[in-house]
Amino acid sequence: MEKHPEESKNPGENKSFLGIYFACCNVYCRIYKNREGTAYVGNCPRCGKRTRIPIGRGGTSERFFIAE
Ligand SMILES: [Zn+2]
Numbered sequence: 306m307e308k309h310p311e312e313s314k315n316p317g318e319n320k321s322f323l324g325i326y327f328a329c330c331n332v333y334c335r336i337y338k339n340r341e342g343t344a345y346v347g348n349c350p351r352c353g354k355r356t357r358i359p360i361g362r363g364g365t366s367e368r369f370f371i372a373e
Pocket residue numbers: 327329330331349350351352353354
């Protein structure tokens with residue numbers, strides 16, 4: 306069992322999350338940037354499937370993703 310710590314509650318932090326659609330469970334939610342700022346990582350709220358969106362050079366310009 307993996308629990309994600311809620312340490313991402315920094316008011317004023319901008320663009321630290323992405324909207325993502327989890328096709329596995331047909332749900333939409335947000336995933337947050339990791340500590341290193343190299344990727345957005347998160348889990349499906351229903352089945353817990355982990356997803357990771359790497360952030361490229363200069364950041365990703367996409368604001369919406371689909372996890373399959
Ligand atoms: Zn799922």
